[in-house]
Amino acid sequence: MIVNILLFPFRLLWNLIVTGLIITGFVFWFGFIFGSVLGVILILIFAPDLFLLPLLLVPMYTKIWDEYA
Numbered sequence: 001m002i003v004n005i006l007l008f009p010f011r012l013l014w015n016l017i018v019t020g021l022i023i024t025g026f027v028f029w030f031g032f033i034f035g036s037v038l039g040v041i042l043i044l045i046f047a048p049d050l051f052l053l054p055l056l057l058v059p060m061y062t063k064i065w066d067e068y069a
Contacts, residue, residue: 004065011062018060025054 033039033051043050 001068008064011064015061015064018057022054022057025057029054 033043
């Protein structure tokens with residue numbers, strides 16, 4: 001339990017940094033994609049999953065509070 005209390009601020013800060021990276025990534029990614037009509041058309045045709053590319057950072061989240069038995 002003491003480990004959770006000590007690591008809580010660091011884990012919270014890390015998750016906030018990752019959230020900021022995801023939001024910033026979406027802003028830059030959509031700006032890049034929608035800067036060109038041809039880019040949007042090509043992505044829609046060949047790789048529609050690329051619209052959500054910044055979500056690849058989601059696995060970087062850490063658990064805020066670990067439950068120990």
